[in-house]
Amino acid sequence: PPHPPPLLFTAFKNKAEGRGRIRSPVAAPKQMPPLPPLASGEGALKFMPTLKDLGYPEKEAAAATMDDSRGVMVFKGGEDAALERLQKWMFDDDKLQEYFDIRNGMLGEGYSSKLSPWLALGCISPRRIWQEAKRYEAERVKNKSTYWLVFELTWRDFFIYMARSQGAKIFVRGGVVGDRTPWKKNPAGLQKWKEGRTGDPLVDANMRELAATGFMSNRGRQNVASYLIFDSGVDWRYGAAHFEEHLLDYDPASNWGNWVAAAGLTGQRVNRFNTRKQLSDYDPQRKYVKHWLEGHGSLVASASAVAPGASRAPPGAAAVDTDEAARRQARAERFGSGGKRAPSPGGADQKRRRL
Numbered sequence: 300p301p302h303p304p305p306l307l308f309t310a311f312k313n314k315a316e317g318r319g320r321i322r323s324p325v326a327a328p329k330q331m332p333p334l335p336p337l338a339s340g341e342g343a344l345k346f347m348p349t350l351k352d353l354g355y356p357e358k359e360a361a362a363a364t365m366d367d368s369r370g371v372m373v374f375k376g377g378e379d380a381a382l383e384r385l386q387k388w389m390f391d392d393d394k395l396q397e398y399f400d401i402r403n404g405m406l407g408e409g410y411s412s413k414l415s416p417w418l419a420l421g422c423i424s425p426r427r428i429w430q431e432a433k434r435y436e437a438e439r440v441k442n443k444s445t446y447w448l449v450f451e452l453t454w455r456d457f458f459i460y461m462a463r464s465q466g467a468k469i470f471v472r473g474g475v476v477g478d479r480t481p482w483k484k485n486p487a488g489l490q491k492w493k494e495g496r497t498g499d500p501l502v503d504a505n506m507r508e509l510a511a512t513g514f515m516s517n518r519g520r521q522n523v524a525s526y527l528i529f530d531s532g533v534d535w536r537y538g539a540a541h542f543e544e545h546l547l548d549y550d551p552a553s554n555w556g557n558w559v560a561a562a563g564l565t566g567q568r569v570n571r572f573n574t575r576k577q578l579s580d581y582d583p584q585r586k587y588v589k590h591w592l593e594g595h596g597s598l599v600a601s602a603s604a605v606a607p608g609a610s611r612a613p614p615g616a617a618a619v620d621t622d623e624a625a626r627r628q629a630r631a632e633r634f635g636s637g638g639k640r641a642p643s644p645g646g647a648d649q650k651r652r653r654l
Contacts, residue, residue, distance in 0.1 A: 303464050304457075304460035304461065304463070304464045306461065306465075306475065306565060306566050306567075307566065307567060308454065308457050308567065311453075311456075311457045311460070312450075312453050312457070315453055315456065316453075321426060321429055322426060323426065323430060324424050324426040324427045324430055350363055366512075367511040367512050369508075369511065369512070369590060369591065370508075370511065370512035370514065371406075371407060371408045371413065371512070371514055372408040372413060374413075374416050374513075374514075374547055376417075376420065376422065377422055378417075378422045378423060380417070380422070381414065381417035381422040381423035382423065382427075384412070384413060384414060384417070385412070385414060385423065385427075385428065385431055388409070388412050388413070388414075389412070389431060389432070389435055390435065392409060393439070394409055394412075395432065395435050395439075395444060395445055395448060396439065396440050396442060396444055396445070397444055398411070398412075398444040398445070398447055398448055399442075399443045399444040399447045400444070402447065402517070403516075403517075403518045403581050404516065404518070404581075405505070405516040405518055405519055405581065405582060405587045406582075406586055406587045406590055410516070411516070411517070412428075412448065413514075414428060415548035415550075416514075416547040416548040418455070418548070418550070419547075419548040419549060419550040419553075425452045425455060425456070428448070428452065429449055429452060432445055432448050432449055455550075455552075455553055457556075458552040458553045458556030458557065459552045459553075461475075461552065461556050461565070462551065462552035462555070462556060468559075469552075469555045469556055469559050470536070470555055472534060472536065473564060474559040474562060474564025474565060475559065475564055475565045475566065476564050476565065476566055478564055482532065482533065482534040482535075483532035483533070485531055485532055485533050488527075488531040488532070488533055489527070489531070489533050489537055492506060492523070492526070492527050492531060492533070492538075493506065493510075493541055494506070494510070495507035495510065495591075497526065497531075499526060499530075499574050499575075500578060500585075500588040500592060501519075501522055501574045501575075501577060501578040501582065501588060502522060502523050502526045502574055503588075503591075503592060504519075504587060504588040504590070504591035504592050505519035505520075505522065505523050505591075506523060507591045507592070508591050509542075509545050509546070510545065512547075513545055513546055513547035514546070514547055514548070515546075518577070518581055520542075520557070521561070521570070521572060522572050522574050522577050523538075524538055524557070524558060524561040525561065525570065525571055525572040525574070526572070526574055528561060528562050529571045530574075535558050535559065535561065535562035535564075536558070538558055539554055539555050539558035539559075542554050542558070543555075
């Protein structure tokens with residue numbers, strides 16, 4: 300890896316693609332040595348305490364074994380399940396060839412690989428995914444979509460190297476740049492955000508999906524983070540901690556790296572999302588919000604009141620993240636003249652991903 304790793308993703312990516320070499324995954328051993336004798340007997344290897352054994356109430360323990368039927372899919376642990384998912388999504392359903400066009404989806408299991416929980420738990424390696432993507436390119440098609448899956452794995456590596464080089468800075472209030480601007484105390488806003496009761500349909504639907512299933516799309520993660528930070532003014536660390544508590548695919552580097560970047564505290568550009576426009580762009584028929592807000596008619600009605608393609612923003616909201624003026628406004632609101640912002644280590648950069 301470069302020493303020190305660049306703090307801007309584009310620089311990291313360019314060096315990784317230009318000079319890096321991805322090693323092939325190690326093949327599974329054909330034979331394993333026998334286990335050493337255990338003083339406590341073979342039963343020690345087979346015992347697995349239940350949640351009830353660990354002190355959880357019977358009702359909570361039973362609920363933990365049930366998967367919400369509204370979830371994108373049922374995640375099962377282990378390498379076998381990870382390889383089955385990889386085979387199904389990439390080859391059987393042939394989704395890789397269209398990944399670039401479908402990756403911003405929020406509803407259903409096919410819009411992304413959904414391999415992040417297995418990656419986070421070490422059930423499958425990024426090298427294995429890369430190797431299978433290369434096999435797909437050789438056997439079927441090589442296009443922007445096949446590149447983009449590896450591009451997303453590069454983001455994962457980027458945050459790992461950021462964490463290694465910056466250490467505790469990715470966990471502190473001022474982030475990598477050492478910003479000293481105070482955050483507003485908004486416990487009521489934080490609680491509404493956690494429970495999916497903000498009144499913003501896109502945010503609420505995503506937060507309810509997270510609470511019910513432990514998963515959220517990449518598009519959703521960017522929007523709920525922006526809303527908490529810029530619309531609610533809540534210290535970004537509360538959002539990162541909530542994600543740490545609930546995500547099936549929690550990974551320290553990716554989670555905290557993405558959140559500190561979302562807060563504009565790594566030197567990369569600040570992205571403030573207009574959640575109303577994002578809703579119209581990525582859920583124009585309101586299928587996703589209706590899926591998760593069913594039974595909450597006022598929120599669904601509010602979401603449906605914005606015609607597909609419209610961009611009705613709440614008062615004071617910045618325009619969508621691709622608008623340069625909005626990015627400047629967001630930066631000015633968060634890092635105004637009253638704050639003592641440390642010098643930025645870099646300029647504009649590509650939009651960060653993989654919250």
